[in-house]
Amino acid sequence: MNKKVRASARVGIRDVAAAAGVSPTTVSHALSGARAINPETRTRVLATAEKLGYSPDLRARGMRSSRTFTVGLLSDTIAVTPYAGQLISGAQDAAALHQSVVLALDSTGDKQRELLGIRTLMDHRVDGLIYARMWHQEVQIPPELTSVPVVVANASSTNTGHSSVVPDEHRIGVDATNHLISFGHKKIGFATVATRVPAALGRERGFRQALADASIDVNESWIAAKSTGAKGGREAGRALLEREDRPTAIFCFNDEMAMGVYQVAADLGLSIPDDLSVIGVDDLQLITQALLPTLSTVALPHYEMGHWAVSQLFAEISGDRTANDSELLRCQLVQRDSVAVPKE
């Protein structure tokens, strides 16, 4: 019941100034450290601010300094995977390092909604923008996205001038295949997707390269390209495992396909990892942890991509780094129980 009368009128810099017996200007500078202040005064001001429960109004602050402490994140999420959450989470953490927050918006893949989202983000005067995809792909930055720094996440932009970050797909292929090779496998299959997306292309190149480096010949009939998902995994698994000379290990394009391979293996009476080693990509814990045995995989770095993108954005804004950097993120191999030494 103490001055709380005008509860709606939040305490501002002015109130602090009055209470501390200085001018608003001094409070401002004491808070921001923008110019030298008598240490004593400074301490007093800070204490007063604390006591009064002062909380800065970022909008007002931004009005003058033309910043909003806000970055936009435009994605194409359809929320069936945890990817969006992970990427946003990384973006948030990086933004927090710059006293900023992220304004995430998804377009559901709809051009109309995307345009609306861009407008909204612009109206909020975001300091910069992350243009993100949930699946690694090539994108064209919408021309409306001008007059604001943009960094592309999990996609590469065809129209240049923007930094971008993607997983190192080639390396994923190399690492996964090498992991199988390191256990002694020589007969290694690849269950992949038929679409010519960067992920498929890169991982296959990596697969071939790792085999070549180990002087293992590629058996073309041990590469099965089907649709994605568990269904595609089952198709690929059948193609690979129902042959006389079947591989002893299969590198799967992703965890869902690996799950399909598990199903076929069970059906054929093949035990994992004794009769067949399997490795996936993605590290969707819902799958990798639930499968029996748990699935070894290469984790996709969504969190890291979000983090990198926002860090890069701020670096560009402050002029520390130039646009048009592009980063290839190394992915982590996660060892679980689906890979073992081959029987024979």
Added chain:
Amino acid sequence: MNKKVRASARVGIRDVAAAAGVSPTTVSHALSGARAINPETRTRVLATAEKLGYSPDLRARGMRSSRTFTVGLLSDTIAVTPYAGQLISGAQDAAALHQSVVLALDSTGDKQRELLGIRTLMDHRVDGLIYARMWHQEVQIPPELTSVPVVVANASSTNTGHSSVVPDEHRIGVDATNHLISFGHKKIGFATVATRVPAALGRERGFRQALADASIDVNESWIAAKSTGAKGGREAGRALLEREDRPTAIFCFNDEMAMGVYQVAADLGLSIPDDLSVIGVDDLQLITQALLPTLSTVALPHYEMGHWAVSQLFAEISGDRTANDSELLRCQLVQRDSVAVPKE
């Protein structure tokens, strides 16, 4: 090359006013429709604004009207499920209906980070706040969260005064069980979790109620409470299926546990749905669509909860609705291929 000289100086209401030969006030009102304007003038102003590529500065607008067109969303996400994305997505869509955006922040379950998040959100002067959990639970609203309207999503608040929205767990139990009953099952098991969370309690009550309503006796040894996840599902599945008098159908606490039951069934040579019907809860498509046969389930309404929460928030802000409403959301039964008529 045309006036674009001062590209950084965005066109504002003033520029539009000058170009249209009216005062800024008129432009403001023409834009907002807050007061009557000569239709002709209005049209001219709007056209000018469009031509000049005017985009309102929401911060400035909010400065005067003390709104930010922004709602905060504080969650405890650990991003292994797509839930967060779904809830946020619902929140975004509802916010868009009020020309607002959502500022999502997660605390990773850390009290310290949560406090920081609250501060950040407050500094950004969000118009309201959604306090969300990814797993249905009871929460206590942090005392710092005062001076701003709060709605709780996927949790119920012990300290009153806030509206909240949760799934109707009892109904989930009833609907899932009834679904099995409708196929003719009488020997129905329940694979659940041992923790006394609202979801487990409610679903079990619903399970019992549905059986009672159908005059089917509950066989207590057909209720197995284990840990969650596929592992718990396997344990529960073993407990239920390795008996002489085994149930012909199992209602699983969630999809992951259902996956565990699938694994045990396969191990015991039981075919789904011929020898055993299974139904889950969650509708995690990564699992439900990947399992063979695809899993029937009851979908958790994360999108809807996000949507409801934000709608309620705006209703409270505008005074249309009072705080302290609480909503029980009906969940959708998703029929797939894991339920069939029992053999015998």
Added chain:
DNA sequence: GTGAAAGCGCTAACAG
């Protein structure tokens, strides 16, 4: 080291 004044882009209050 500190203050006073001006103003970011907009809308609300007060005029006509």
Added chain:
DNA sequence: CTGTTAGCGCTTTCAC
């Protein structure tokens, strides 16, 4: 129906 004036809360000149 329209315009003028003031001011949201802060930072930034410019002055001392």
